[in-house]
Amino acid sequence: MSEAATPVNPASNEPTLAAAPAGDRPLLQLENVVKHFPIRRGIFFKRQIGRVQAVEGVSLEVRRGETLGLVGETGCGKSTLARCITRLHPLTSGRVIFDGVDITRLSAGQLRPYRRRMQMIFQDPFGSLNPRRRVGSIIGDPLAIHGIADGGERKRQVQELMEVVGLNPEHYNRFPSEFSGGQRQRIGVARALALRPSLIVCDEPVSALDVSVQAQIINLLEDLQGEFGLTYVFIAHDLAVVEHVSDRVAVMYLGKIVEMADTAELFGSPRHPYTAALLSASMVADPEKARSSHRVVLYGDVPSPINPPSGCRFHTRCPKAQPLCSVEEPPLRVQAGDPGGHLTACHFPVAPGEQLVGAEPAISAAVTEFVATSPGAGEEETV
Amino acid sequence: MSLSPFDVGSAALVADEDQSLEALDAGRAIEGRSPLRLAFARLRSDRIAWLAAGMIVLMALLAVVAPVLSALTGHSPYNPDLVNGTDSFGQPYGPGQAGFLLGTDNVGRDILVRVAYGARISLLVGVLATLLATVGGTILGLVSGYYGGWIDALLARMMDAVLSFPYVLAAIVLAAVFGGSLPLTIGVIAFFSWAAIGRIVRGQTLSQKEKEYVEAARSIGAGSFRIMFVDILPNLIAPVIVLGTLLVPVAVVFEATLDYLGVGVGPPTPTWGNMLADDQGSAGFGAWWFWVFPSVALLITTLGFNLLGDSVRDALDPRTERLFANRRKKVVVGGGPDASARADTDRLSGGTEAR
Numbered sequence: 001m002s003e004a005a006t007p008v009n010p011a012s013n014e015p016t017l018a019a020a021p022a023g024d025r026p027l028l029q030l031e032n033v034v035k036h037f038p039i040r041r042g043i044f045f046k047r048q049i050g051r052v053q054a055v056e057g058v059s060l061e062v063r064r065g066e067t068l069g070l071v072g073e074t075g076c077g078k079s080t081l082a083r084c085i086t087r088l089h090p091l092t093s094g095r096v097i098f099d100g101v102d103i104t105r106l107s108a109g110q111l112r113p114y115r116r117r118m119q120m121i122f123q124d125p126f127g128s129l130n131p132r133r134r135v136g137s138i139i140g141d142p143l144a145i146h147g148i149a150d151g152g153e154r155k156r157q158v159q160e161l162m163e164v165v166g167l168n169p170e171h172y173n174r175f176p177s178e179f180s181g182g183q184r185q186r187i188g189v190a191r192a193l194a195l196r197p198s199l200i201v202c203d204e205p206v207s208a209l210d211v212s213v214q215a216q217i218i219n220l221l222e223d224l225q226g227e228f229g230l231t232y233v234f235i236a237h238d239l240a241v242v243e244h245v246s247d248r249v250a251v252m253y254l255g256k257i258v259e260m261a262d263t264a265e266l267f268g269s270p271r272h273p274y275t276a277a278l279l280s281a282s283m284v285a286d287p288e289k290a291r292s293s294h295r296v297v298l299y300g301d302v303p304s305p306i307n308p309p310s311g312c313r314f315h316t317r318c319p320k321a322q323p324l325c326s327v328e329e330p331p332l333r334v335q336a337g338d339p340g341g342h343l344t345a346c347h348f349p350v351a352p353g354e355q356l357v358g359a360e361p362a363i364s365a366a367v368t369e370f371v372a373t374s375p376g377a378g379e380e381e382t383v
Numbered sequence: 384m385s386l387s388p389f390d391v392g393s394a395a396l397v398a399d400e401d402q403s404l405e406a407l408d409a410g411r412a413i414e415g416r417s418p419l420r421l422a423f424a425r426l427r428s429d430r431i432a433w434l435a436a437g438m439i440v441l442m443a444l445l446a447v448v449a450p451v452l453s454a455l456t457g458h459s460p461y462n463p464d465l466v467n468g469t470d471s472f473g474q475p476y477g478p479g480q481a482g483f484l485l486g487t488d489n490v491g492r493d494i495l496v497r498v499a500y501g502a503r504i505s506l507l508v509g510v511l512a513t514l515l516a517t518v519g520g521t522i523l524g525l526v527s528g529y530y531g532g533w534i535d536a537l538l539a540r541m542m543d544a545v546l547s548f549p550y551v552l553a554a555i556v557l558a559a560v561f562g563g564s565l566p567l568t569i570g571v572i573a574f575f576s577w578a579a580i581g582r583i584v585r586g587q588t589l590s591q592k593e594k595e596y597v598e599a600a601r602s603i604g605a606g607s608f609r610i611m612f613v614d615i616l617p618n619l620i621a622p623v624i625v626l627g628t629l630l631v632p633v634a635v636v637f638e639a640t641l642d643y644l645g646v647g648v649g650p651p652t653p654t655w656g657n658m659l660a661d662d663q664g665s666a667g668f669g670a671w672w673f674w675v676f677p678s679v680a681l682l683i684t685t686l687g688f689n690l691l692g693d694s695v696r697d698a699l700d701p702r703t704e705r706l707f708a709n710r711r712k713k714v715v716v717g718g719g720p721d722a723s724a725r726a727d728t729d730r731l732s733g734g735t736e737a738r
Contacts, residue, residue, distance in 0.1 A: 088601055129599075
């Protein structure tokens with residue numbers, strides 16, 4: 001496996017990435033990442049009877065020092081993607097390239113040095129801290145595992161970390177149950193910070209917190225980013241939070257990225273109908289605007305990732321869908337009139353200023369006709 | 384980053400929380416009391432636990448002073464003494480006769496001394512076999528639950544096999560082949576007890592390994608060994624302790640059974656089991672003290688450990704506390720003016736996890 005640990009060969013099929021000097025090189029690249037979970041049945045022979053297509057071909061880049069927001073509904077594969085990045089899940093296919101090194105197939109031992117540079121903050125501040133261990137040893141664990149500091153030195157570093165994240169260092173010997181939700185999330189942040197990583201994947205770090213505490217944690221994360229030069233992949237389903245923290249935002253739907261752009265660009269002129277619907281559904285803290293804003297209501301639920309719709313995965317709920325959408329999958333590309341970094345996977349993107357009036361799935365009637373005539377489109381789930 | 388109104392709020396919040404906690408601690412060093420220490424504190428306030436501990440201590444004392452008893456009375460636990468131990472008709476003495484507090488058996492041995500020596504075997508076998516079974520069962524249960532796959536399939540079927548095996552038969556066969564001995568007895572009991580612990584630990588591991596803190600440990604680079612023994616094990620310790628305590632009386636009875644059947648430690652070592660067996664054959668009628676005293680000793684030991692086990696379970700699972708509120712002493716842990724406040728925090732901090 002030694003060749004896997006070497007930097008990506010410039011002669012390989014990614015000349016542009018590898019040839020770039022280390023400073024310009026994206027910190028993290030995902031290439032066509034696919035994660036399927038097999039569904040097995042049977043006691044002895046465990047036949048695979050299906051698979052959950054949690055992440056289906058995600059490619060993206062995270063640049064040094066930026067915050068990439070990742071949004072989408074529950075069950076769209078955000079958290080799975082996060083666990084693929086940090087190699088908590090093995091990939092079904094595709095590649096994760098961290099700082100120019102393909103870490104997709106590294107063994108646990110080979111992965112260790114990269115674990116130091118890539119940490120994770122978890123969603124649940126109650127579940128992610130071991131209830132039976134003292135805060136000091138939870139935060140000190142990374143230092144112990146990587147042999148960075150021992151004994152008094154470890155304690156000193158842990159207390160320093162506690163201070164950095166706004167905890168009282170004297171609470172070193174307490175148990176997680178003795179802290180509030182926000183304080184626990186600070187403990188999680190301190191643990192992620194202990195190894196001085198370059199990348200932190202935040203898996204909905206504030207979703208489980210009270211709104212006032214959310215702000216504290218977000219501000220803490222922003223402060224730390226400035227102080228330690230961190231790069232974040234920030235997963236959330238709260239659009240206001242994502243808009244606030246992110247430099248760029250990627251919108252996921254059913255395991256795929258449907259739109260990706262700079263934050264202002266994406267929030268200002270969404271091109272994918274799904275993004276537009278998401279944005280219109282988020283609350284506006286301005287009653288004047290809220291009254292005048294038009295809300296796009298999506299019908300039905302997210303289709304099952306076990307048997308996703310053909311073509312564009314959104315076509316079953318899309319107000320703009322046409323027969324083409326159920327057959328051909330739109331590639332993620334720059335749409336006409338958009339700046340270079342704005343990618344949208346849609347055949348019929350929303351024009352700037354366009355109102356999505358007919359929010360009912362435009363294709364539902366068409367689909368039924370289409371299914372009858374076209375082979376291969378029969379697996380449709382019409383919601 | 385610029386100072387936002389949130390920062391101020393955050394500082395104030397943190398400070399606020401500190402003060403209230405400080406007040407609770409009343410000037411003590413800031414150290415969280417571990418769930419086990421909290422459980423121990425609850426255990427200490429349980430009257431039944433004290434009673435159970437008293438029973439166990441009594442038997443332990445008896446075991447410790449057995450040689451002293453033997454030396455003081457001059458009665459050997461092993462050698463028949465028909466001259467001093469039986470009356471002029473060759474009949475055993477009853478309790479209190481001729482300086483034999485609990486009487487003698489039909490070959491003139493002092494029953495008190497023999498019961499005391501029997502306590503040594505019973506406690507030794509009970510505790511040691513349980514310890515072996517607990518350690519073995521915990522390790523195998525952890526490995527089975529954590530790794531899953533064929534390792535789990537193999538170990539889980541092994542546990543099923545052990546649990547469904549007629550252990551008395553197996554013990555008789557083993558004793559027949561190797562001859563009864565103390566190590567063999569301990570080994571047999573441990574072998575037939577580990578699966579009970581292993582099964583519980585396996586089940587708990589299966590649920591614990593899906594928790595986010597295990598994922599967190601993996602993301603910081605912890606290996607399987609560390610995750611199993613440093614992260615998961617502390618979360619299983621409560622059921623293991625309870626089960627372990629409750630296994631001791633089972634092992635004690637098991638040992639007595641084997642000795643009663645003559646496939647345990649074996650004579651001349653006095654054990655409660657072989658005392659019962661010896662006495663039933665010959666002069667059983669009328670000489671009630673032959674079987675009553677070993678049985679009472681057995682009863683006190685098993686009752687003590689069983690009651691203690693129940694109390695330990697209650698202590699480790701504070702949700703049952705209300706049910707037994709009346710059997711707890713009014714004063715909580717050390718007393719003092721802050722006692723009731725601390726009892727509240729005990730409930731709060733221990734309440735969500737232990738079971």
